[in-house]
Amino acid sequence: MLMNRITGGPDNLGSGSGWHRDSPFSHQFKTILYLNDVTDNGPFQFIEASHLFGSLRKVSKFLGKPLNSYRFTAEEIDKVIEAGILPEPVRFKAPAGSLIIADTRGLHRGSPLRKGVRYALTRYHFSRKSQRFEWA
Numbered sequence: 001m002l003m004n005r006i007t008g009g010p011d012n013l014g015s016g017s018g019w020h021r022d023s024p025f026s027h028q029f030k031t032i033l034y035l036n037d038v039t040d041n042g043p044f045q046f047i048e049a050s051h052l053f054g055s056l057r058k059v060s061k062f063l064g065k066p067l068n069s070y071r072f073t074a075e076e077i078d079k080v081i082e083a084g085i086l087p088e089p090v091r092f093k094a095p096a097g098s099l100i101i102a103d104t105r106g107l108h109r110g111s112p113l114r115k116g117v118r119y120a121l122t123r124y125h126f127s128r129k130s131q132r133f134e135w136a
Contacts, residue, residue: 001122002122004121005119006042006110007116008114009114010114012042012114015109015122016108018074019072019076019107020070021050021107023070023105024067024068028105029101032099032120033097033121034096035119041115041117042112042113044091044108044109044111045089045092046108047089047108049086051104055085058085062083072107
C-alpha cells in the first residue's frame, strides 16, 4: 500500500510519471482511495479496453514499439487516440472517500497537476506468480 501526496507544478507529470501499464503480460489491479476531493487536481485516468490483449497488439504495431512496452508519452497516446485505435481516456473526478478499482494492465496515469494537491491511498494487487512487477 502506498500513501501519496501529489503536488501541482509546471513540470508535474502526475502520479505514475505519465502514461503507463503496470504489466503488459498479466492483469494487475490497483485500488485508489481518494483522501481529498479530486476534480482538476490530478484525477486518475484510464483508457477503456486498453487492458485487452488485442488492444496491446494494435497499439504496439501502430507505434512500432515492442509488445512489452510499459511507458508511453502523452504524444504517443494522442496519436493512438487520433487514429481511432483507442478511445479518449476516462477521468475519475470524485469526492474524498471514493474508491477506484482498475486493471492496470490497461493504460493509465494520474493527470498532471498544475496546481493544488491530491492525497490518495493506492494498493497494488498482483499474482505471486508475476514474473515482473514495476512500480508505477
